Amino acid sequence: MFRTAIPLGRWAGVVVRAHWSVLVVLFLITDLLASAVLPQAAPGAESLWYWVTGGLTATGFLASLLLHxxxxxxxxxxxxxxxxxxxxWILGGAAELEGEPPTPKADFLIAVAGPLASLLIGGTALGGAVLAAGALPPLPVGGLAWLGVSNLLLAVFNLLPGAPLDGGRILRAVIWWRRGDRARAGAIADRSGQVLGAVLAVAGLAQLLFLGQFTGLWLVLLGWFLIFAAQAEFAAGPLRERLAGLRVRDIMNSSPVIAPGWWTVDAFAEFAAGAGHERVFPVMSFDGVPLGIVSLGELIKLPADARHATRVVDVARKDQAVTVVGADAEVASLIDRGFPRSGRDLVLVTQAGGLAGVVGADDLAWAFELTALDHRPRIAGGRTSTFDHQSVT
Ligand SMILES: [Zn+2]
Structure with missing residues (x-):
């Protein structure tokens, strides 16, 4: 869902990105403000100023979402x-955590921090609007007041008790704290999220059909997303439990076929033809530093006459487009990072700056299926077949 997002920058090592659908939100909010909210709050201004104030306020709203x-x-x-x-993205923001909060208290504090920020921003903006009411023109005051109210609503909405909303996390933390069972608490919060999603979707549908308000469509979308996300979390719960304690080094393939980054695409394709049945490869520098990944599918996209002149590293996926984990990371943490697609993606496993191995779709499926049979994967270093192929041919 988030694969195609535009990076906006970094904050203390955290990559901040925007999905293209944010532009839709920006436009819808600007339109709502410029054609309905602001003309009512400050009648008689020129149309241009409604749009300028609307645009600024909408941008401010997205900024406060980011602060959340x-x-x-x-x-x-x-x-x-x-x-x-x-x-x-279109339904708000998402902070993707790597791994689970260690204690109920941490779970609670992480969840509550977002709505608290929104409450603070909302209170400040609304207070500012009240104070500035006489001193500033009504147009900016109207924008500020809307920003305040929308942030307060954002806080209240996020506190609704269903996962994956913040309120659902809080519910999970409290049940976890009271009963001491993290998995059970998570399952209850997920079920609650599904019910909440259904209620929101029905309410949105009613708003759309009986009141003719198009904002109902957004509520339907949001409800549908909640049901979907809560269901996915619920389904992943038992898997997470089964994988507990299993490390990436236990399931990785420690002798993958390597794509030397400085080779030409032609030379590498010739090599790959005799190097086993792999379709995705880790790309390495001459000094043995992992640079990224490349799939045969990506090489195909290159024009045929460019293959002899293009280096593998130039077509490789790098940086944020590649999942990199340490060898000691929990396998369960990979669930949150988007499943690698067969033949297209590969998780790079690093140790002390070098490549320790890779995890592909099949490696993960292998671990999932074995643990479902109540067996722990126990081939340290994973498959060795690729190297055998290389020596035989
Ligand atoms: Zn939040």
Missing amino acids: ELSHAAVARRHGVKVRRITL
């Missing part, structure tokens, strides 16, 4: 939970 997510991220880091990245 950054608050989650800051508290998560304080509790030793790494934050992979923050993505803004």
Whole structure:
């Protein structure tokens, strides 16, 4: 869902990105403000100024959404939970954590930080609007007041008790704290999220059909997303439990076929034809530093006459487009990072700056299926077949 997002920058090591759908939000909010909210709050101004104030206020709203997510991220880091990245998209923001909060208290504080930030921003903006009411022209005051109210609503909405909303996380933390069972608490919060999603979707549908308000469509979308996300989390719960304690080094392939980054695409394709049945490869520098990954599918996209002149590293996926984990990371943490697609993606496993191995779709499926049979994967270093092929041919 978030694969195609535009990076906006970094904050304390956390990548901040925006999905293209944010532009839709920006436009819808600007339109709502310029054609309905602001003309009512400050009648008689020129149309241009409604649009300018609307645009600025909408941008301010997205900025406050970002602050909400950054608050989650800051508290998560304080509790030793790494934050992979923050993505803004059509239904708000998402801070992607790597791994689970260690204690119910950490779980609670990470969850509550976002709504608290929104409450603070909302209160400040609304207070500012009240104070500035006489001193400033009504147009900026109207924008500020809307920003305040929308942030307060954002806080209240996020506190609704269903996963994956912040309120659902809080519910999970409290049940976890009371009963001492993290998995059970998570399952209850997920079920609650599904019910909440259904209620929101039905309410949105009613608003759309009976009141003819198009904002109902957004509520339907949001409800549908909640049902979907809560269901996915619920389904992943038992898997997470089964994988507990299993490390990436236990399931990785420690002798993958390597793509030398400085080779030409032609030379590498010739090599790959005799190097086993792999379709995705880790790309390495001459000094043995992992640079990224490349798939045969990506090589195909290159024009045929460019293959002899293009280096593998120039077509490789690098940086944020590649998942990199340490060999000691929990396999369960890979669940949160988007499943590698067969023949297209590969997780790079690093140790002391070098490549320790790779995890592909099949390696993960192998671990999932074995643990479902109540067996622990126990081939340290993974498959060795690729090297055998190389020596035989
Ligand atoms: Zn939040």
